Each structure stands twice: as C-alpha cells, then as structure tokens.
Amino acid sequence: MQWTKKNEQTVYSNRWFSVNLADVELPDGRHLDHFLIRLRPVAVATVVNDANEVLLLWRHRFITDSYGWELAAGVVEDGEDIAVAAARELEEETGWRPGPLRHLMSVEPSNGLTDARHHIYWADEGEYLGHPVDDFESDRREWVPLKLVPDLVARGEVPAANMAAALLLLHHLKLGQDAPS
Numbered sequence: 001m002q003w004t005k006k007n008e009q010t011v012y013s014n015r016w017f018s019v020n021l022a023d024v025e026l027p028d029g030r031h032l033d034h035f036l037i038r039l040r041p042v043a044v045a046t047v048v049n050d051a052n053e054v055l056l057l058w059r060h061r062f063i064t065d066s067y068g069w070e071l072a073a074g075v076v077e078d079g080e081d082i083a084v085a086a087a088r089e090l091e092e093e094t095g096w097r098p099g100p101l102r103h104l105m106s107v108e109p110s111n112g113l114t115d116a117r118h119h120i121y122w123a124d125e126g127e128y129l130g131h132p133v134d135d136f137e138s139d140r141r142e143w144v145p146l147k148l149v150p151d152l153v154a155r156g157e158v159p160a161a162n163m164a165a166a167l168l169l170l171h172h173l174k175l176g177q178d179a180p181s
Contacts, residue, residue: 002027004024006024006031007023008023009024016035016036016075017037018040019155020035020036020037021033021077024034033088035113036113037114037115037116039116041075041116042097042119043075043085043086043089043120043168044072044118044121044163045090046122046123047123047126048067048170048174049107051145052145053144053146054145055126055141056142057059057138057140058062058140058141059137059139060139064068068156068157068159071091071120071163072090072093074088074089074093076119083119085163085174086098086101086120091129091132092137093132093133093134093138093141094132095130095133096120096129096134098123098164099125099127102123104119104120105120106119106120107124107162109161120162146170146174147171
C-alpha cells in the first residue's frame, strides 16, 4: 500500500527548512492535503573514551520544555561533508575535537512529517581544545558511563529518539556480549 505524491508546493521557507503542502493520493483514489517539513541533513557526533564514558550534553529544549542528555548535533551546511559537519558540531558544542569518526547509524526521526535524516558518528578518542564556542547550547557537558545509558533512557533522561537509539547502540557495541574484549 503506497501513498502517491501528486503535487507539492512550498508554503514557507528559510535557510534551515521549508514547510510544504503536498497533494497525496491514497491507494483507494482519495486525495488528502499533507503538510511536511523539508530539512537539511543533521550531523551528530560523540566520543567514547577508554573508560567507556560517552561525552554528552545536558540541555533544555524550549519547544517541549524538557531537559535531557543529547549528543552534539547540527545541520550540515551546503557543500559540507557530513562527517566533517559532525566533527565541527562536536567541537563547537563541547570543546572536544574527535579523533577519526566512525559512522554509527543514520535515522529518520519523524518520517511521517519530515524528510530529516540524522547521521550519527562516534570516535574512540578526542582532544580537548578548551571551552566550547557554542556553550549556550547546553547547561553542561559531561562524560557519562555507557553502562548507565539503558537506565537513563528508561527514566526519560534521553528524550530524543535519535539520541536514545544511538546511545543504546553504542552501549551494545562497547559493552554488549558481542563487544570486543
């Protein structure tokens, strides 16, 4: 069963996103108007150190009026390589420059509403350069033991689904029964 987009028009647009209205035909022939948001790719990054601690940001999201742990993230600029953007965001938001980045996963956090793709990377080493340029992005930055991740997610302290998925996968890769010794 597939919905078919017949037409799409931009209702509003700026440098970060556009809000579009699509005419969608359902399999039974009916049509409906469906709003959607077109977004630039998002690059996400973190570091897991030798003590199996992950670098996280504690931040407030005014839209949901909630606090939670997140990874450094931001939009990919025009012409920018996604991994380069992930490293840039990590450095700007935490003050840490990652070592060689590895792709962890790519997700579509809300594909019924937006075409956003979040590309998540991690490194197993990093260099502290100093206080983050974008310190307004979070209340604090901390090294959090990976072993605590499942409980943080279960308690709702990692409210963003993309961040929870990435942290749980890192937990599995580094501490799960299949993890290298």
